[in-house]
Structure formats: structure tokens, C-alpha cells
Amino acid sequence: MSHTPGVRLAQKRKTRQALLDAALALLEEQSLSSLGLREVTRAAGVAPTAFYRHFRSTADLGVALVEEALGSLHPMIRTTVSPAEGSDERIARAVELIAGHVAAHPAHVRFVARERHGGVQPVREAIREQLVRSAGEVRDELAKDPVSAGWSEADLLMLAGLYVDQMLATASLFLETLQAPEEERRRAADTATRQMRLISVGRRHWLD
Amino acid sequence: MSHTPGVRLAQKRKTRQALLDAALALLEEQSLSSLGLREVTRAAGVAPTAFYRHFRSTADLGVALVEEALGSLHPMIRTTVSPAEGSDERIARAVELIAGHVAAHPAHVRFVARERHGGVQPVREAIREQLVRSAGEVRDELAKDPVSAGWSEADLLMLAGLYVDQMLATASLFLETLQAPEEERRRAADTATRQMRLISVGRRHWLD
DNA sequence: AATTTCAGAGAACAGTTGTTAACTGCATGG
DNA sequence: CCATGCAGTTAACAACTGTTCTCTGAAATT
Numbered sequence: 248m249s250h251t252p253g254v255r256l257a258q259k260r261k262t263r264q265a266l267l268d269a270a271l272a273l274l275e276e277q278s279l280s281s282l283g284l285r286e287v288t289r290a291a292g293v294a295p296t297a298f299y300r301h302f303r304s305t306a307d308l309g310v311a312l313v314e315e316a317l318g319s320l321h322p323m324i325r326t327t328v329s330p331a332e333g334s335d336e337r338i339a340r341a342v343e344l345i346a347g348h349v350a351a352h353p354a355h356v357r358f359v360a361r362e363r364h365g366g367v368q369p370v371r372e373a374i375r376e377q378l379v380r381s382a383g384e385v386r387d388e389l390a391k392d393p394v395s396a397g398w399s400e401a402d403l404l405m406l407a408g409l410y411v412d413q414m415l416a417t418a419s420l421f422l423e424t425l426q427a428p429e430e431e432r433r434r435a436a437d438t439a440t441r442q443m444r445l446i447s448v449g450r451r452h453w454l455d
Numbered sequence: 456m457s458h459t460p461g462v463r464l465a466q467k468r469k470t471r472q473a474l475l476d477a478a479l480a481l482l483e484e485q486s487l488s489s490l491g492l493r494e495v496t497r498a499a500g501v502a503p504t505a506f507y508r509h510f511r512s513t514a515d516l517g518v519a520l521v522e523e524a525l526g527s528l529h530p531m532i533r534t535t536v537s538p539a540e541g542s543d544e545r546i547a548r549a550v551e552l553i554a555g556h557v558a559a560h561p562a563h564v565r566f567v568a569r570e571r572h573g574g575v576q577p578v579r580e581a582i583r584e585q586l587v588r589s590a591g592e593v594r595d596e597l598a599k600d601p602v603s604a605g606w607s608e609a610d611l612l613m614l615a616g617l618y619v620d621q622m623l624a625t626a627s628l629f630l631e632t633l634q635a636p637e638e639e640r641r642r643a644a645d646t647a648t649r650q651m652r653l654i655s656v657g658r659r660h661w662l663d
Numbered sequence: 664a665a666t667t668t669c670a671g672a673g674a675a676c677a678g679t680t681g682t683t684a685a686c687t688g689c690a691t692g693g
Numbered sequence: 694c695c696a697t698g699c700a701g702t703t704a705a706c707a708a709c710t711g712t713t714c715t716c717t718g719a720a721a722t723t
Contacts, residue, residue: 255690259700278574281489284681295681297701304681357572364568364627366486405649416620419572441613449657463720467670492711502672503711509670512711 263301265291267315270308271354279309279358280366309362309370316355317377323348324381324414329388335444342440345414349421360419378415382407397454406450413443471509473499475523478516479562487517487566488574517570517578524563525585531556532589532622537596543652550648553622557629568627586623590615605662614658621651 269290273282282305288295302308327341349356363374385407389395395403417439424435477498481490490513496503510516535549557564571582593615597603603611625647632643 255698255700258690262700274574276574276576278486278488280486281574283679285679293700294702296683296703299682300700360572361574364565364572366482366484366489366569368484401646402649405646406653408646409650409653412620412624416624438609438613438616441610442617445614445617445657445661446654447657448660448663449653449655452656452660453653455656463668463670466720470670491709493709501670504673504713505671507712 259300262291262293262297265293266298266301266308267312270305271312271358274312274358274361275354278365279305279312279362279370282309306367306369309367310373312358313362313370313373313377316352316358317374317381319352319355320348320359321377321381324411325384325388327414328385328410338443338447339440342417342436342443345417345439346421346436349418349425353422353425356418356422360415360422363415378411382411385410394451402453409446413446417442467508470499470501470505473501474506474509474516475520478513479520479566482520482566482569483562486573487513487520487570487578490517514575514577517575518581520566521570521578521581521585524560524566525582525589527560527563528556528567529585529589532619533592533596535622536593536618546651546655547648550625550644550651553625553647554629554644557626557633561630561633564626564630568623568630571623586619590619593618602659610661617654621654625650 266287270282270287273286273290284298284305285295287305287308288298302311323344327344359374362370363378365371382404386403389403389407389410390398398406420435420439421432424432427435474495478490478495481494481498492506492513493503495513495516496506510519531552535552567582570578571586573579590612594611597611597615597618598606606614628643628647629640632640635643
């Protein structure tokens with residue numbers, strides 16, 4: 248118990264997290280491409296030069312944000328499709344799960360939706376990579392389902408990609424209606440639910 | 456024939472178009488949120504102050520770009536879904552139509568995909584507005600189809616929205632694979648085709 | 664032919680940016 | 694306990710930003 252081997256590293260991580268948090272907050276009203284180094288350090292309450300102790304550039308910080316944001320989105324996507332799927336109650340629960348995640352981590356969802364096609368190439372790449380991995384996991388879940396019997400590998404991946412895209416689109420839609428009146432939010436959830444239902448109807452009749 | 460009432464306005468429009476073109480080119484490697492006024496005028500070959508004769512701000516220019524970009528995307532989306540849809544050849548033709556549009560107007564597609572969720576609110580709004588209108592037109596086309604007999608108004612709009620999103624996702628996918636080897640492009644087109652097929656299978660069995 | 668209009672240029676402003684260098688102080692490992 | 698490592702600070706730089714005011718020249722109007 249003589250020395251806690253981390254007082255220094257702990258402080259470093261704290262500052263790093265402050266930079267990430269400050270950046271994420273600033274990114275609610277702009278794109279990563281326009282995020283300034285000084286802007287971030289100012290918001291985080293540190294000197295501009297301290298930035299370099301953690302990141303090479305704002306693009307580099309963006310890549311770190313991708314890991315943080317999709318580290319929470321990842322399991323969500325996975326669990327959304329995991330319960331066999333098919334019955335309407337399960338789809339409804341999946342939509343609620345997405346809505347809950349958006350309510351809990353709105354900044355993360357916004358960041359991913361915004362930078363997925365954004366102006367910073369390394370960040371786009373990092374997001375794409377994570378989504379491809381998510382699609383792979385979704386494919387594995389789909390493969391377990393008896394409904395997928397007889398499906399080709401390519402078709403499983405095709406459907407997995409469709410699901411991932413649809414989840415992101417749904418999350419983005421919920422994000423837009425976050426501050427909207429209750430009725431509009433309900434309508435959005437209803438539309439998203441029916442879209443997922445239609446996709447799974449298509450899934451059930453795919454091999455006809 | 457004494458005076459051509461447009462020599463002046465024609466020159467103004469020419470400069471305006473030069474600004475729009477320069478901006479669109481610059482936006483291939485960044486987001487609108489980081490696009491500078493001076494940067495645009497420099498690329499367009501005019502003085503910085505000339506910018507104000509045409510746009511209030513870069514956000515304002517962005518809104519103008521939305522109209523230009525979706526003025527060409529609009530009819531494409533509409534015609535894609537217009538031929539009754541259902542048979543596989545027609546879906547394949549629709550996918551080819553999208554691929555052709557992406558190849559012909561890559562910068563416009565990139566702009567819309569990037570700024571749809573981008574950091575400039577008025578531009579997001581303008582894009583959303585146009586996409587809502589597109590969805591409305593798609594709904595009208597779907598309603599003409601005998602397959603849609605017995606569908607509620609809400610379900611028609613739900614499907615129209617799904618189609619519009621899917622078209623944009625497909626266009627964005629094609630954009631990424633624009634410079635990729637032939638085989639990868641073929642795979643992307645194949646996946647997109649099957650995704651649309653699955654959606655229309657779901658459509659045909661929706662009322663079961 | 665004289666007058667007005669107006670797109671674009673030029674110069675200057677205060678403020679911001681990313682990056683460098685040299686520093687300070689404290690937790691760490693010997 | 695002391696020497697080292699290193700997170701964070703301070704100061705300074707050249708370059709760039711959006712915006713203002715003033716001016717110019719040619720097209721448009723009368």
C-alpha cells in the first residue's frame with residue numbers, strides 16, 4: 248500500500264477524458280472538420296499545448312471518439328437483433344431499446360451519424376470499420392435463427408447490413424425528435440417499428 | 456433588339472455559379488461547417504467581398520447547394536420507383552439508374568449524404584424538407600401500384616420513407632466504391648439489389 | 664448623352680488559428 | 694532521498710479568418 252501506481256496516469260486520463268467530453272459537446276453544433284484544437288482545450292479548461300500530450304490532431308481525437316461512441320453503440324446493435332426476432336413484441340422492444348439508447352447517449356449517436364459521411368477521412372474509416380464488425384455480429388445472430396435456414400452467407404450479410412443501416416437511421420430519427428412533442432415522438436417510433444416489421448416480413452418470405 | 460437585358464445579370468449568375476462550383480469542389484474533402492468564405496472566393500477567382508453580393512454566409516451558400524444538388528436527385532428518386540416495381544429486372548434497372556447518377560454527379564451525392572446530418576442546421580433543414588417531398592412523391596407512385604391496394608396512408612408513407620433512405624444509402628455506398636476495383640463495385644451493386652428485393656418482398660406480403 | 668445602379672476590387676481591422684520552444688512542478692523509480 | 698520523466702503552462706510566431714468601408718468602372722435607365 249506504500250505507493251498507488253497510477254496517480255499520474257489517472258490524472259492524465261482525466262484530462263484526456265475532459266478533452267473528449269469537451270469535443271463531444273462542441274460537436275453538437277458543428278462538424279469535426281471544423282473543430283479547432285484551441286476551441287477544445289478552452290472548453291476543457293487546459294492550455295492549448297496540453298492537447299498534444301494526448302492527440303496528434305483533432306482528426307486523431309475524432310478516431311478516439313469513434314471508439315468511445317461505438318463502444319456503447321456496439322452492444323446495443325447486437326442485443327437489438329439477438330432475441331430471435333419475428334414476433335411484433337420483440338421488434339417493439341428493439342425499437343424501445345434504440346430509443347432508450349438515444350435518450351441516454353444523444354451526443355454519441357449524433358457524432359456517429361454526423362461523421363459517418365463527414366469530412367474527415369480517418370474518422371469515416373474508423374466508423375465504417377466498426378459498423379462492418381457490427382454487421383458481422385448481427386449476421387452471427389441471424390444465422391442462429393431457424394428462419395435463416397437455407398440462407399446463403401452473402402444473403403445473411405446483406406440482411407445484416409440492412410439491419411445496421413436501419414438501426415442507425417432509426418437512432419438518427421429519434422435524435423431529431425428528442426426535443427419534439429410527445430405525439431411526434433410516438434409517430435416516429437411507430438414508423439420505425441413498422442419499417443422493421445416490413446423488413447422482417449421480407450425476411451420470412453425471402454426464399455419463396 | 457436594341458439592348459440585351461441581361462448582360463449584367465448573366466455575369467452575376469456566372470460568378471454565383473463559380474462560387475457554388477468552387478464550394479462543391481472544396482467540400483469533397485471537408486464539411487460545410489468548416490468551409491471558409493475566403494477559401495471559396497479564392498478558389499472561384501474573385502475577391503472575398505464579392506461573396507456578399509450573392510450569399511449572406513457559407514451556410515446560406517449551403518442551402519443554395521441543397522437546391523442544386525437535390526434538383527438533380529429529386530427526379531432520380533422519383534423515376535427509380537415509378538415503374539410499378541416488383542419484378543427483379545425493374546429493381547436491377549433502378550439500381551443501375553442510381554449508379555449512373557452517382558457516377559454523373561458524385562459531388563452532389565457526397566454533399567447531400569454528408570450534410571444531411573452535418574453541422575449546419577439550416578442546411579440539414581433544407582435537405583430534410585426536400586427528402587420529405589421526395590417521400591411524398593414516392594408515396595404517390597406507390598399508391599398507383601395495384602400491390603398497394605388496401606394499404607393505409609400511414610403505411611404508404613412508411614414504405615416511401617424506407618425507399619428514400621435506402622436509395623440514399625445505396626447512392627452513398629456507390630460513392631465510396633467509385634474508385635474501387637470493378638469486382639467490389641459489382642458486389643456493392645449486387646448487395647444493394649438484393650436489399651431492395653427484400654424490401655419489395657416484404658411489401659408484397661405486408662397485408663398477410 | 665447624362666445619370667444612376669451595382670457587381671466586384673482593394674485595403675485595413677481585430678480576432679482566431681495551429682505549432683514551436685523553453686519552462687515548471689510534481690509523481691515516479693532507483 | 695534524490696534524479697529522472699513527463700503532464701501541463703506560458704509566450705510568441707506567422708498565417709489565416711469574417712467583416713467593414715471606400716472606391717471603380719461599366720451596364721442599365723432616363
